[in-house]
Amino acid sequence: MGNINYIYKGHPKEITKTNTNIMKTFMILIKLRLxxxxxxxxxxxxxxxxxxxxxxxxxxxxxxxxxxxxxVEIVTTNxxxxxxxxxxxxxxxxxxxxxxxxxxxxLVDKYPEGKTSEDTEKxxxxxxxxxxxxxxxxxxxxxxAEFAKLPxxxxxxxxxxxxxxxxxxxxxxxxxxxxxxxxxxxxxVKMSNGVFHTSMGMTKDLVxxxxxxxxxxxxxxxxxxxxxxxxxxxxxxIATGKRIFSVYYKDQIAHENFVGHDINLVKxxxxxxxxxxxxxxxxxxxxxxxxPAPSDATFLGGVNDMPAGSKGYxxxxxxxxxYALISEVPNTTSKNMFKIFxxxx
Numbered sequence: 001m002g003n004i005n006y007i008y009k010g011h012p013k014e015i016t017k018t019n020t021n022i023m024k025t026f027m028i029l030i031k032l033r034l035x036x037x038x039x040x041x042x043x044x045x046x047x048x049x050x051x052x053x054x055x056x057x058x059x060x061x062x063x064x065x066x067x068x069x070x071x072v073e074i075v076t077t078n079x080x081x082x083x084x085x086x087x088x089x090x091x092x093x094x095x096x097x098x099x100x101x102x103x104x105x106x107l108v109d110k111y112p113e114g115k116t117s118e119d120t121e122k123x124x125x126x127x128x129x130x131x132x133x134x135x136x137x138x139x140x141x142x143x144x145a146e147f148a149k150l151p152x153x154x155x156x157x158x159x160x161x162x163x164x165x166x167x168x169x170x171x172x173x174x175x176x177x178x179x180x181x182x183x184x185x186x187x188x189v190k191m192s193n194g195v196f197h198t199s200m201g202m203t204k205d206l207v208x209x210x211x212x213x214x215x216x217x218x219x220x221x222x223x224x225x226x227x228x229x230x231x232x233x234x235x236x237x238i239a240t241g242k243r244i245f246s247v248y249y250k251d252q253i254a255h256e257n258f259v260g261h262d263i264n265l266v267k268x269x270x271x272x273x274x275x276x277x278x279x280x281x282x283x284x285x286x287x288x289x290x291x292p293a294p295s296d297a298t299f300l301g302g303v304n305d306m307p308a309g310s311k312g313y314x315x316x317x318x319x320x321x322x323y324a325l326i327s328e329v330p331n332t333t334s335k336n337m338f339k340i341f342x343x344x345x
Contacts, residue, residue: 070215071095071173074185076104079197081185081204088213089180093315096163096301097171102189103293104197107162107304108176108206109184112153117184117203123151125199161312164264164302165189167293172301175218175313178208190283190290218313220246224325226261228253231336232325238343243318247303248311255329257282260305261337265314268322268340269296278338282330289328320345 074096075082098104111119127149134143160183163174185204187197221243224234227250234245245265252260266277277297283289293299302325303312324340332338 070213073097074106076100076187079200079202081106081187081202083185083204083206085205086207086209087178088211089178089208090213091175091177091215091217092213093173093175093215093218093313094163095171095173096166098166098168101168102191102197102291103165103167103299104187104189104202105163105165105304106185106187108160108178109186110158110160110181111184112156113182115153116182116205117186119151120184120186120198120203121201124154158307159260159305161306161310162304164262164304164314165266165293165299166301167297167299170298170300173315174301174303175315176303176306177217180208180210182207188289192291194290218244218246220244220313222246224248224263225250226263226327226337227251228255228261228335232263232327232339233336234325234339236339236341238318238341240318240320240343240345242315244313244315246311246313247306249306249308252306252308255335257330259283259328261327261329262303262305263314264302264326264328265300265316266324266326267298267300268324270322272296272322274338274340277324277326278332281326281328281332283328285330318343 071093072087072095073083074094076097077099079100094106096104096106127146134140134146137143160178161174161176162185163172166172183206185206187202189197191197191200222234222238222245224232224245225248226232229251245263247263249261254260264281268274268277273294273296277294279285280288280290280294300316301314303314305328306312320343322340322342324338326332326339327335327337329335329337
């Protein structure tokens with residue numbers, strides 16, 4: 001990344017062509033986390049993307065109830081989020097069912113007032129396309145300069161959580177608190193050709209109403225905390241059965257790959273390649289966060305990127321086997337953000 005310095009996620013308000021402000025502009029990239037890999041879609045691929053979007057719109061829609069057992073359901077069958085257009089504010093449990101052949105998650109973004117997913121598609125994504133194409137061609141300075149074309153309001157996007165990664169055929173439950181307002185749901189895992197799911201149209205506008213859900217905060221059986229200093233900490237004595245995990249964010253920083261930390265629960269095969277999994281969790285790696293996901297790891301959800309001081313919950317059915325809690329950052333082992341544990345009968 002050249003002479004880019006690593007700094008905490010800020011809100012730069014001005015963008016110039018100097019090296020310092022180019023770096024600040026790049027930090028804006030983190031805010032929506034449309035992390036484009038080395039496989040950048042060339043201009044000739046645009047018709048293919050448009051075709052995929054058209055196919056998505058033609059996909060048969062599964063009926064999703066707004067509330068089932070006080071739960072907001074989200075279903076993905078292709079590059080979509082089938083869910084209510086609006087939900088109550090306060091604490092809500094999101095049951096995310098991944099019925100597609102790809103690995104997914106959902107992330108909740110708070111955009112500035114009046115901005116929607118249409119602004120992402122028209123004003124943000126094209127800048128990332130052109131900028132990252134130049135960067136991966138080795139034209140680093142020219143690529144960073146492209147980010148000067150991002151709208152100024154993009155610096156104010158906030159990430160408020162969501163689910164961890166979910167493998168195909170899996171479902172996960174994540175509980176979080178949202179204030180009334182307008183939000184955007186997204187997934188930015190990469191297709192096998194390097195195209196991010198967000199670029200494929202995997203975004204959705206969500207309205208959180210003034211009406212409170214009336215739901216109470218969950219009581220966790222396993223308390224997990226995560227920070228840039230201590231890594232992931234938890235009581236690794238976990239029994240079988242359906243368990244509720246809490247995740248407390250002691251802090252939140254931008255790591256070497258310019259993203260914050262999160263929590264993902266993974267069930268490991270007996271012969272799982274741990275080094276490969278660690279590398280895959282780093283989007284900056286050419287083979288990171290891209291399909292196919294490691295075949296010896298099954299992602300079972302978790303809690304996505306949240307601001308410092310926030311707490312979220314996830315529920316998982318724990319059966320005997322080997323597991324890990326891992327974060328989407330580079331060098332997870334050295335940062336104590338790759339914690340392996342086992343569950344026995």
